[in-house]
Amino acid sequence: MHDDNQPLSQEEIETVASQLRRLPRGYLPLPIFWAVANLVTTPTMEVAPLRNTANGLEIYLTQRPENDPHWPSGWHIPGTVIRSTDEEGSLASGFARVLKDELGEGIRYAGEPVQVTTKFWDVTRGRELDLVHYIEVQVVDDTKLTGQFFPVNSLPETTLEHHTIMIPEIVAAYEAAKSSAS
Numbered sequence: 127m128h129d130d131n132q133p134l135s136q137e138e139i140e141t142v143a144s145q146l147r148r149l150p151r152g153y154l155p156l157p158i159f160w161a162v163a164n165l166v167t168t169p170t171m172e173v174a175p176l177r178n179t180a181n182g183l184e185i186y187l188t189q190r191p192e193n194d195p196h197w198p199s200g201w202h203i204p205g206t207v208i209r210s211t212d213e214e215g216s217l218a219s220g221f222a223r224v225l226k227d228e229l230g231e232g233i234r235y236a237g238e239p240v241q242v243t244t245k246f247w248d249v250t251r252g253r254e255l256d257l258v259h260y261i262e263v264q265v266v267d268d269t270k271l272t273g274q275f276f277p278v279n280s281l282p283e284t285t286l287e288h289h290t291i292m293i294p295e296i297v298a299a300y301e302a303a304k305s306s307a308s
Contacts, residue, residue, distance in 0.1 A: 152211035159207075160195060163252040170256050171217060172205035172289070173224045173239050174296045175263040181277065183300070185293060186263065187285065188228055188273035196250040201282045203289050203296075204228035204273070205256075217257070229263075232270030236262040242292075242299040249288050256288075260296050 134142070146158075154162065175186035187201040194200070204224050212219035221239055239259040246255050265271065276282060278297045281290060 152209050160251070165252070167246070167253045167255050168251070169208040170205055170254050171208060171220045171224065172203045172256055172258045172292065173221065173228075174203045174258070174260040174293070175229060175233060175235075176260050176278075176296070176300055177263050177265070177275065179275075183278045183297060184275040185278050185281075185296075186229070186233070186271075186273050186275050187282070187289075197286050199284055201274075201276075201285045201289075203258075203292065208257075225261075228272065230270055230272045232265060232267045232272070233263045234266045236264060240299070240303065242296050245288070245292065247288065249286075256292070258292050258296065260300050 149155075149158070177184050177186070186204070188204050190197045190200045190202060192199050205228070206220050206223045208217070208220050217239075225235065239261045242258045242260060244255065244257055247253070265275075278293060281293065285293075
């Protein structure tokens with residue numbers, strides 16, 4: 127048994143490397159992803175769905191599972207890890223994954239995602255390079271929503287801390303784009 131406070135021996139390093147080489151390119155099983163995410167910078171994309179209502183601007187957040195090891199039950203901007211199998215030269219694969227897997231069939235998108243900023247920081251899971259976007263949306267079937275809309279100035283208490291930092295920047299970029307278009 128290995129003492130977690132001791133560095134790996136060369137033999138242990140070779141064993142781990144040998145096992146990792148057996149994995150197919152792309153999606154990592156979650157226990158391996160969580161271990162690797164603490165060792166390398168993980169590229170991610172966040173896509174904040176926004177809509178204007180009579181009550182003002184709202185953002186669509188989804189809730190992480192109760193058993194999530196890093197952010198249990200936390201509300202977050204929909205996003206995904208950029209994978210080595212995503213389409214080269216484009217973020218289209220990642221956008222499609224976020225829009226399909228995190229937003230589902232209850233939302234229609236008005237236009238393309240707009241990049242707002244890039245964040246490079248330490249979060250609970252490890253170091254991330256976040257490509258932060260917004261996209262305008264409309265609800266087409268509220269029975270198929272996988273998350274919930276919130277006023278941008280009244281987020282749930284359990285919103286992920288680093289997302290509460292991003293949301294005002296997203297809102298400012300969206301409002302600036304809207305005012306320059308008018």
